[in-house]
Amino acid sequence: MLRPTVLPFSEIQPAPVSRPSLPWLGTAADRWLLLLLLLLLAGGSRLLYGELGQGPAMVDIYVGKRPFASYPLGESRRVAVPGEAGETIIDIADNHVQFLSSPCRGQQCVHAGARHAAGEMLVCVPGRIMVTIRGSEARRIDAVAE
Amino acid sequence: MSEMATLDDHRRTARWLALLLLAVGLHIFEASMPNLGPWLKPGLANIVTLLALPLLGVRAACTLALARVVIGALFSGTLLTPTFIISLAGALAATLIMAVAWQALPMFSLVGISLFGAVAHMLAQFVVVEALFIQQHALYYLLPPLLLLSLLTGWINGVIAEYVTRRIGIR
Numbered sequence: 001m002l003r004p005t006v007l008p009f010s011e012i013q014p015a016p017v018s019r020p021s022l023p024w025l026g027t028a029a030d031r032w033l034l035l036l037l038l039l040l041l042a043g044g045s046r047l048l049y050g051e052l053g054q055g056p057a058m059v060d061i062y063v064g065k066r067p068f069a070s071y072p073l074g075e076s077r078r079v080a081v082p083g084e085a086g087e088t089i090i091d092i093a094d095n096h097v098q099f100l101s102s103p104c105r106g107q108q109c110v111h112a113g114a115r116h117a118a119g120e121m122l123v124c125v126p127g128r129i130m131v132t133i134r135g136s137e138a139r140r141i142d143a144v145a146e
Numbered sequence: 147m148s149e150m151a152t153l154d155d156h157r158r159t160a161r162w163l164a165l166l167l168l169a170v171g172l173h174i175f176e177a178s179m180p181n182l183g184p185w186l187k188p189g190l191a192n193i194v195t196l197l198a199l200p201l202l203g204v205r206a207a208c209t210l211a212l213a214r215v216v217i218g219a220l221f222s223g224t225l226l227t228p229t230f231i232i233s234l235a236g237a238l239a240a241t242l243i244m245a246v247a248w249q250a251l252p253m254f255s256l257v258g259i260s261l262f263g264a265v266a267h268m269l270a271q272f273v274v275v276e277a278l279f280i281q282q283h284a285l286y287y288l289l290p291p292l293l294l295l296s297l298l299t300g301w302i303n304g305v306i307a308e309y310v311t312r313r314i315g316i317r
Contacts, residue, residue, distance in 0.1 A: 023305045044290065045290040062284075121284065125229075132287070
């Protein structure tokens with residue numbers, strides 16, 4: 001059972017090998033694939049997030065390959081970061097961090113808004129700036145907020 | 147192979163061009179849509195790549211995806227910017243894995259093929275962003291929620307492609 005590589009045009013095409021009877025359900029193989037991917041994703045996230053969250057809540061700022069600075073999430077301050085697109089302002093206030101302004105064209109980092117929980121992240125691709133939050137206290141703040 | 151192009155050849159070319167226009171249109175529509183998040187797009191243009199697999203075959207689907215990304219970037223003014231490089235990497239990875247899956251795994255319908263494409267698209271984008279722009283492993287903390295969403299949009303796109311192939315007579 002091989003698929004026809006190209007279907008003929010002059011005649012009504014033969015049916016491809018796998019057609020679900022109801023399109024939104026997919027074939028049995030489609031559903032197994034979805035289940036497998038979901039399980040892989042769940043296992044992967046556990047591994048990935050397991051190492052996060054030690055120590056106090058900190059904001060880490062990276063420019064390109066290098067760490068630029070780390071600040072406590074609890075202390076309000078405004079940081080000017082020399083990104084590749086120019087000077088970018090990052091604001092830490094009220095246990096939240098956000099891009100206040102950026103010289104980049106898309107402004108997606110500014111529109112992304114504020115972040116507060118461990119593992120959350122803000123990125124400005126043109127400026128090559130990444131802001132991440134880590135620490136168990138950031139988690140507790142999150143739990144209280146919810 | 148004869149020198150003269152047959153009617154079927156012309157039909158193939160016309161179909162390829164029609165799909166390309168549809169793909170470019172969806173690509174631009176998506177680029178101008180309100181952002182749901184920095185790297186979150188429903189991947190509507192990928193539906194056209196899915197349609198090209200049964201309609202035109204594997205090679206035409208690959209050229210279609212490549213042409214769509216380049217022409218779409220010309221229209222949206224992002225040619226050779228980071229946006230372009232990221233979307234090119236995503237589209238190429240998705241198309242290649244969908245082409246291989248379409249040929250080698252006949253038990254999957256377009257819905258399953260679309261899932262392969264969605265996951266490949268997201269992973270390729272992360273690898274490219276990590277390699278070229280951000281270079282921090284912490285970037286991968288963003289991956290799980292985005293992958294979950296890409297499974298959802300991938301499934302929906304596959305279903306749309308299934309419906310369309312039915313409507314245009316590939317029973």
